[in-house]
Amino acid sequence: MANTQAMCTSFKADLLNGLHAFGTSVVRGATTADTFKAALYLASATINAATTAYSATNEVSGTGYTAGGVAVTFGTAPSTSGTSAIVTPSASIVYTTVTLTTSFDTVLLYNSTQSNKAVSVHTFGAQTITAGTLTLTMPTNAVSTALIEID
Amino acid sequence: MTMINTIHGGMDETDLVKTEGVYEDDNERTTWVEYRLPGSDEIVHRSAHVGLKQVLADGLIAELN
Numbered sequence: 001m002a003n004t005q006a007m008c009t010s011f012k013a014d015l016l017n018g019l020h021a022f023g024t025s026v027v028r029g030a031t032t033a034d035t036f037k038a039a040l041y042l043a044s045a046t047i048n049a050a051t052t053a054y055s056a057t058n059e060v061s062g063t064g065y066t067a068g069g070v071a072v073t074f075g076t077a078p079s080t081s082g083t084s085a086i087v088t089p090s091a092s093i094v095y096t097t098v099t100l101t102t103s104f105d106t107v108l109l110y111n112s113t114q115s116n117k118a119v120s121v122h123t124f125g126a127q128t129i130t131a132g133t134l135t136l137t138m139p140t141n142a143v144s145t146a147l148i149e150i151d
Numbered sequence: 152m153t154m155i156n157t158i159h160g161g162m163d164e165t166d167l168v169k170t171e172g173v174y175e176d177d178n179e180r181t182t183w184v185e186y187r188l189p190g191s192d193e194i195v196h197r198s199a200h201v202g203l204k205q206v207l208a209d210g211l212i213a214e215l216n
Contacts, residue, residue, distance in 0.1 A: 097156060107203075124179040124201045131158045132184075132198030145205050 012085030012150040016078035034113035038093045038136070039069035041106040043126045054108060054116035062129075064098035072109060076141060086146035093136040100129045107136060120148060155186055157195035162186075167195065178204055 014020055018028065037054070041047045045058030056067050075090030093107070103126040109119040127134065139145045153164040167186040174181045180202040185194050 099158070122178070122203050124203070125174050125176075125181055127181075127183070127199050127201070128197060129199060130185075130194050130197040131156050132196050134198070135200045137200060137202045139202070139204050147203060147205060149205060 009080045009083050009085065012083075013078045013080045015150065016085055016087050016148070028114070033074070034111050036072040036074060036089075036119065037069045037110055037112045038072050039067075039108050039110065040065070040095070040100070040104045040134075041108060043103040043105040045106065047106050047108055047121050049121070051108065051118045051121060053118050054110040054112075060100045060102065060104045062098060062100040062102075065095060065100060068112070069107075070095060079141075081143045083151070084143045085150045086141060086143060086148065088141035088147040089138050090141075092138060095129070095134040097131065097133060098129050099131055100127075100134070103128055122147075155196050157186060159195060162195070180204070 011020070018034070021028075039054055040060040042058045042060060047058075054068065059067060059069075061067070070093060072089050072093055073091040074087060076088070078085055078087040080086070105126040106121060106123050108121055111117045111119060122136075139147060141147075143149065154161045155164050155167060157167070164186070166189075168189055170185045170187070172183050174183075181199060183197065183199040186196040187194055
């Protein structure tokens with residue numbers, strides 16, 4: 001037998017499950033699963049890895065769209081595969097019967113339970129919607145395809 | 152008869168001009184559909200399906216080594 005330096009795979013999933021708090025100021029707002037939301041941003045916005053929380057600045061606006069976006073369903077708990085931890089929304093993100101006439105190209109996933117803290121940024125080709133529906137479908141929840149993956 | 156929601160209310164699809172498209176790259180696979188009135192450039196309905204993909208190149212995946 002030999003020992004091998006590694007970050008424990010279970011720890012990665014534990015991070016996604018919010019089980020570890022290295023910072024002394026961490027205060028969780030709930031003991032149940034958090035609520036996550038998806039907000040759309042204009043193509044002219046600057047949403048990227050430096051984004052720390054949801055902001056209404058440069059968020060889309062229009063008929064049928066509520067500031068802050070829509071809830072995201074995580075029906076499947078984070079899991080591990082190999083040495084990766086993964087999680088993917090279990091349902092499409094749908095903005096039903098909206099009119100968004102100014103081009104948008106980004107969706108921000110954020111944690112509305114924890115002070116609207118940012119989770120991930122996903123960009124796509126600029127879109128407009130007219131009296132229609134925008135559906136964001138999710139990739140397969142597996143290593144190398146999951147929407148959120150810690151390797 | 153398929154009814155389409157438009158800026159003018161519900162309209163029969165056969166009364167509209169339909170345009171569809173597909174776009175795919177490393178980030179997405181998107182399909183969209185637009186409807187216009189015959190002889191008009193005005194879009195009266197536009198919907199899109201954006202299939203998100205995992206983004207590998209821009210650091211979306213957190214690397215914990």
